[in-house]
Amino acid sequence: MRSSARNIELAERYSRVLRRYELALSTMKPEQLEKHIMMLHILGLLIVKQRIINNCDSVKKYY
Structure with a gap:
C-alpha cells in the first residue's frame, strides 16, 4: 500500500x-x-507537445 x-x-x-x-x-x-x-518529441512527451501546439495560436501555423 505504501x-x-x-x-x-x-x-x-x-x-x-x-x-x-x-x-x-x-x-x-x-x-x-x-x-x-x-525535445518533448524526443522525450516521448507527445501529449504535452500536442497540447502546446493546439493551445498556442502562434505555433499552429508552424505545425
Missing part, C-alpha cells in the same frame, strides 16, 4: 511540473518553442 501512495504522489508532482512547463512554453516566441517542442 508503494501505491508513493506512486500517486510522484504522479501528482510530475503532473504539476508538466503544467508549469507547459505554461512557460506558452509564453515563448515560436522560434524559441521549436527547440522545446523537438
Whole structure:
C-alpha cells in the first residue's frame, strides 16, 4: 500500500511540473518553442507537445 501512495504522489508532482512547463512554453516566441517542442518529441512527451501546439495560436501555423 505504501508503494501505491508513493506512486500517486510522484504522479501528482510530475503532473504539476508538466503544467508549469507547459505554461512557460506558452509564453515563448515560436522560434524559441521549436527547440522545446523537438525535445518533448524526443522525450516521448507527445501529449504535452500536442497540447502546446493546439493551445498556442502562434505555433499552429508552424505545425
